Amino acid sequence: MKKIISPSKIQKLLKESHLYCQAGKFNEAKLIYQELLKAIPSHPDVLTNLGTIELQSGNIHAGINYLEKSIKINPIQPRAISNLGNAFLELKKNIEAINYYDLAIKMDGCFPEAYYNKARALKTSQKYPEAISNYQQAIKYNPRYFEAFLNLGFIYNELKDFTKAHEQYDFAISINPQSSEAFYNRGIVYENMGEHVKALTDYDIATKLNPNNFYAFNSKGLLFNQMKDFNNALLNFDCAIKINPNFFNGYMNKGHIYEEIKDFTKALEQYNFAINLNPGNSEIFFSKGLIFKQMKDFSSAIFNFDCAIKANPSFFLAILNKALLILQLNDYKNGWQLYESRWETTQEKCFLRTLKPKLEDLSIIKKNILIWAEQGIGDQILYGTLIKEMIKSPNMFIISVDPKIKDLFERSFKGKSNLRFLSNLESINESLYDFHLPLGSLGKFFRNSINDFQFQPFSYLLPDSNKTTHLMKKIKNVKKFTCGISWMSKSERIGSEKSLNLNQLIPILRLPNIDFIDLQYGDTKVEKKSLLNDFNIEVRSFDEIDNFNDIDGLACLISTCDFIVTISNVTAHIAGALGKKVFLILPYSGIGRLWYWHEGINNSLWYPSIQIFEQTEARDWSAPIIQIREKVIEEISYD
Known part of the structure; x- marks a missing residue:
């Protein structure tokens, strides 16, 4: 039996519940609506408001049920229909949500919330032009629609139209200058525009307006990291983690910094914190594998690469790094098989486009x-x-x-x-x-x-004999030995890890009775001039040979030398393939230590004339340089 409530009581309760909703006291409002529903079960306003409260409380299906009942009773309810769209948007049913928003807009063409929410659905589907149009419609009917400006800024940033993104965030900030989110997002735009100082300023404002905005602290940390200010980067990552101890990215970012500065113990500590939060994340195990490789703990490196691959069997970069390490450890049979994964990584994109089959068997004949x-x-x-x-x-x-x-x-x-x-x-x-x-x-x-x-051939390349003879006449001093030197790699990815500066070779360059020949590609004039002025040591160069573009000429220049001192670069390969005696300087480990300069063997397997001298500690070149100096002394004394 229905509970009978007078019309005046109903109006009073409706007004009271509406005030509760405005104050955000949804539980109190819900109790009133439930009481009203017993008396007037077919009242569309009660059903609509109760459905809206259920949606706001996260009870999506209950909310849909009330809203559908209300609309069935009174189909002309644009706000109820728009709220029904919100429900389906929450369920990630974008097409249904957009249909409801369109219906609401058809009933009320000046309904900014319907345009705004339709834009949200379109944005989620990455239909950015349509989303932009609907956000603009929302702003047309509500010029101070803060959230619409925020979302427009996000889309323009995604589209890399940073000028328009910046403009939208400026509008948002003018509407609500206390919004941490608006300053944070404008900071992202400034960072994308390369204006790091302005980005940091906005991130600072964002953290002051909302000291719990750990995303802003994290972005500050990433920006400081990019600027190589590792101390400030770590401080900001610590702030982000203090606010949110379960912030996975904070631990990962700290780990990356410690890895960058070669503090591997602390890096592993951070990665282990991250694993505790997300034990199925393949990237963490991959990062740990790279660290163990740099520490020359190769079994642990392979174990972590395997963990990464188990977590993500399509993680081809982990498969490739495992392959390279196995090859470095001279396990060629297994290494070559995994090495084919290089074509699935972003590092190699030049695979031949052809319909012809790949060669799998060399027993074929006459092909x-x-x-x-x-x-x-x-x-x-x-x-x-x-x-x-x-x-x-x-x-x-x-x-x-x-x-x-x-x-x-x-x-x-x-x-x-x-x-x-x-x-x-x-x-x-x-x-x-x-x-x-x-x-x-x-x-x-x-x-x-x-x-x-x-x-393996001791040598296989042949230089131009005429050019070599010509250079020999210019270079050779019968009273002196000739030593070619090369000390830099221009590789953007790994060059800095395996390069020296010329002054670090001084213990070798001071040896008497040796003419040192510049085999280095690139402009070395400043370094050589400084060496001559400060230490009275000359490294001779020959302008007729372009060491970068004229590889044939470089091979001839190398051929004139009695022996070569070089890091791992093209010079090492050419000299080794020519069969020249080479003293090769290698980093301890890490990305600068390429797989074909294997572990545990002092002479190169690929180039038998190359002797290998590696760092005994990361980033310390003194040991291999002193060892090579002793070898050079032996070489010139013996001859």
């Missing part, structure tokens, strides 16, 4: 096989050590290489009837070959154990 260039010049020279074995197969081979080394390779393999070289800048008709293979995949056919390196 045309394209071996195509990949990676850098040094890598191509390294894999070139396998060409003599490859062409013993009764097939025809076309090999593409960097144009800088094409002449050098053609001369070195002159007279081989089943072999020709192309520049990798040339296109090649598919009709000319039956199978193809990337150059870096040759190893799996010829080098599956250390024993296979017994077939």
Whole structure:
């Protein structure tokens, strides 16, 4: 039996519940609406308001039920219909949500909330132009619609239209200058525009307006990290974690900084905190694997790479790093198999587009096989050590290489009837070959154990004899030895990890009776002039040879030298392939230690004339330089 309430009582309760809603006291309002529902179960306002409260309380399905009942009783309720759209948007049913918003707008074309919420649904679906249009409609009917300006700023930032994004956040801040969120987001835009000082200012304001805005502290930390101000970066990450002890990214970001400054113990500590929060995150295990590799704890590195791969079997960068480490440890059979994962990573995007099959078996005969260039010049020279074995197969081979080394390779393999070289800048008709293979995949056919390196040639490149003779006349002093030196790598990714400055070689450069020849590519004039002025040490250069572009000429210059001192760069590969005595300086470990300079062997397997001298501690070049100095003394004393 219905509870009877007088009309005046009903109006009083409706007014009272409305006031409760305005004050955010939804539980009190809900109790009144439930009481009213017993008396007037078909009252659309009661059903609508009760449904709206349920939505705001997170009871989505209950809210939908009340709203649908209300609309069935009174179909002309744009706000109820719009709220029903909100419910479906919460359930990630964007199409249904947009249909309800359209219906509400059809009933009330000046309804800013309906436009705003429709824009939210469109934004979630990444339909940015339509979302922008609807946010603008919302602002048209409510010029101080703060949230609409915020969301417009977000979209323009996503579209990299930073000027418009900045403009929207300016409007939002003018409406609500106490909004931490608005300043935080404008800071992101400033950062994207490269205006770091302004970004930091906005992040500071955001944290002052809301000291619990851990995202703003995190963004400050990331910006300081980018500016290499690691102390301030760590302070801000600590603030973010203090506010939210479960902030996974805070621990990860701290770990990255400690990894950058080579404090591996603290880095691992942070990554372990992150693992406790998210034990299924593959990135953490990958980061730990990289650290253990730098610490030369190779079994722990492989274990963590395996954990990363188990958490995400498609984590090809982890698979590739495991491959490179296994190859570095001379497990070639397993390493080559995993090395094929390089084509699935963002680091390698040059895989040959062809309909022809990839070469999987060299037992085939009388076929045309394209071996195509990949990676850098040094890598191509390294894999070139396998060409003599490859062409013993009764097939025809076309090999593409960097144009800088094409002449050098053609001369070195002159007279081989089943072999020709192309520049990798040339296109090649598919009709000319039956199978193809990337150059870096040759190893799996010829080098599956250390024993296979017994077939490694001591040298295989031949310099231009006329040019070498010409240079020899200019360089050679019969009373002195000639030592070529190279000390820098220009690689953006790993160059700094394996490079020295010229002054660090002074213990070697001070040795008597040696002419030092500049084999370094790039502009070295300032360093050499400083060395001459400060220490009276001359490193000779020959302007007729462009050490970067004229690789054939560089090979001739290297050939004139009695021995070479170099870091891991193109010079090392050329000198090793020429069979020159090379003293190679390597970092302890880390990204600057490339896999083919293996572990535990002092002479290169790939280039038998190269002797390896590595750091005994990370970032300390003194030990290998002193060791090489002693070897050079032996060399010149013996001769």
